[in-house]
Amino acid sequence: MQLTHVPHPVLAKQCTPLTAEDLKAGAYTQLIAEMKKDMVAHNGIGLAANQVGKDLALFVIDEKLAEEHDVPSVFANPEITEYGKESEDIEEGCLSIPGTWLIIPRSKKVMFKGLDEQGNRVKFRARGMLARVLQHETDHLNGLTIKDRAAKKSRSR
Numbered sequence: 600m601q602l603t604h605v606p607h608p609v610l611a612k613q614c615t616p617l618t619a620e621d622l623k624a625g626a627y628t629q630l631i632a633e634m635k636k637d638m639v640a641h642n643g644i645g646l647a648a649n650q651v652g653k654d655l656a657l658f659v660i661d662e663k664l665a666e667e668h669d670v671p672s673v674f675a676n677p678e679i680t681e682y683g684k685e686s687e688d689i690e691e692g693c694l695s696i697p698g699t700w701l702i703i704p705r706s707k708k709v710m711f712k713g714l715d716e717q718g719n720r721v722k723f724r725a726r727g728m729l730a731r732v733l734q735h736e737t738d739h740l741n742g743l744t745i746k747d748r749a750a751k752k753s754r755s756r
Contacts, residue, residue, distance in 0.1 A: 600637050600651045605696050605744055609649045614656040614740040617675040622718030627657060631673055631716060634659045643694050645732045647739035650695050658736040660729075668729045673716035677737045683708030683730075691735060693745050701749040705731045 603609055621627065630653065638646035638659055648655040657675045665672035683706045691703045709730045712722040725733055738748065 600633050602637070602641065602694055603650050603652045605746065607652070607695075609652055609654055610695055610739070610742070610744060612649075612654070612742045614647075614649055614742075615654050616656045617714070619714055619718035619720075622675055622714055622716060627655070627675075627716075630655075631657070631659060635662075635672070638694075641694050644728075645736040646694065647736050649739055656740045658740065660732050660736065664729055664732065668725065670723055670725070670729070671715040671721060674721070674733075674736075675714040675716075675718075677711065677713035677733070677740060679709045679711055679734060679737055681710035682706040683726075689731065691731075691745050693735075695739075696744060696746060699745070701745050703735075703745050703748045705734050709733060711737075 617627065634646050634648065634651060637651065644664060645658060645660045647658040656677065658677065659673050662672050685707045686704045687707050688702050688704045690700050692700045707730060708724060708726045711725050711733050715721050
């Protein structure tokens, strides 16, 4: 699979939701496997479907990170329903913007919900690096990149 880079239009739009039925039927199994492989090959910690040119509300995260926090490594139709009050500014990179590292403010804790790879509903509280990765990948599926986040931060000063 080829990674999609900014300014490709698929990276700037809200991605199309998936159905639980399609997930349960395994309609995205091959895509998910390829995304996981590409994420690892490019030393990523997360990868959204639009980063491989697919207009789908789907992302994968690092298996070890998922295991450490006892959460799935695949999410569809993600939604952050609550942001913690404390935030932290940390440098982030993005596979769709090679060579760019920007200081991005993110909440230290979030409440997250979505569907897992089997189409089951998941809901949990995330903190630390997991919370940051979930926010980054959810942003992608909402048409935002770290460049957009950095621009919002500089405008709000």
